[in-house]
Amino acid sequence: GAGVSQSPRYKVTKRGQDVALRCDPISGHVSLYWYRQALGQGPEFLTYFNYEAQQDKSGLPNDRFSAERPEGSISTLTIQRTEQRDSAMYRCASSLEGPYPGGEQFFGPGTRLTVL
Amino acid sequence: KQEVTQIPAALSVPEGENLVLNCSFTDSAIYNLQWFRQDPGKGLTSLLLIQSSQREQTSGRLNASLDKSSGRSTLYIAASQPGDSATYLCALPSGGYNKLIFGAGTRLAVHP
Numbered sequence: 001g002a003g004v005s006q007s008p009r010y011k012v013t014k015r016g017q018d019v020a021l022r023c024d025p026i027s028g029h030v031s032l033y034w035y036r037q038a039l040g041q042g043p044e045f046l047t048y049f050n051y052e053a054q055q056d057k058s059g060l061p062n063d064r065f066s067a068e069r070p071e072g073s074i075s076t077l078t079i080q081r082t083e084q085r086d087s088a089m090y091r092c093a094s095s096l097e098g099p100y101p102g103g104e105q106f107f108g109p110g111t112r113l114t115v116l
Numbered sequence: 117k118q119e120v121t122q123i124p125a126a127l128s129v130p131e132g133e134n135l136v137l138n139c140s141f142t143d144s145a146i147y148n149l150q151w152f153r154q155d156p157g158k159g160l161t162s163l164l165l166i167q168s169s170q171r172e173q174t175s176g177r178l179n180a181s182l183d184k185s186s187g188r189s190t191l192y193i194a195a196s197q198p199g200d201s202a203t204y205l206c207a208l209p210s211g212g213y214n215k216l217i218f219g220a221g222t223r224l225a226v227h228p
Contacts, residue, residue, distance in 0.1 A: 003159075004159070031213075031214065035216075040220065041218075041220050041221075042120075042205050042207065042218025042219055042220050042221055043205075043207075043216070043218050044218070045215040045216065045217075048213045048214075048215055050213075055213055056212065056213045056215065058211075091160070093160075093216075095214065099212070099213040100214070103214075104162055104165045105150070105162070105214075105216060106162060107152070107159045107161075107162075108159050109157075109158055109159040110159055
């Protein structure tokens with residue numbers, strides 16, 4: 001059974017480079033979320049898609065971060081001009097239902113980003 | 117603003133003990149609450165989801181309860197095993213679009 005997949009699993013990059021993180025949700029899932037998790041903390045919300053529409057990007061820390069889900073399935077989180085403080089685990093989750101009332105979220109394995 | 121706190125932060129127990137992990141939240145107007153397990157290098161595995169109308173949910177040796185009025189949920193693990201060693205996170209939707217607010221987790225170590 002296909003769960004949520006993310007690629008790459010690990011990404012090491014130099015400060016100033018752009019990175020693109022991919023999320024492939026469970027087939028048919030309407031909702032897609034991106035979270036970021038620092039060591040020793042729980043994940044923190046970044047952005048939310050309902051099909052292809054980005055309905056909430058309030059958690060994106062600044063304008064170097066952007067995300068898209070052009071066909072309502074695969075999503076890409078892009079970080080431009082990476083900085084060391086961007087180093088974290090980036091997690092994607094999908095849910096079968098729309099946002100209200102909201103259903104169970106299923107998470108992928110995450111992408112560990114390290115910025116040198 | 118919803119805040120989620122998990123106590124204890126870490127727990128080390130011998131195999132066979134029954135355990136209680138605590139999760140508290142500040143805003144009782146919630147739709148549901150989810151418990152997750154996190155293993156190093158792996159994703160978050162959903163263990164239990166309790167709807168706001170429910171008092172508890174059970175899955176195998178796991179039982180989660182929800183008391184909205186007091187802003188608390190507990191995860192009860194019966195007869196713990198070394199394979200239960202992981203970080204346990206609780207999360208609940210807040211602020212619209214079902215985005216989850218997580219606690220910092222409880223790191224559990226069960227030793228033989």
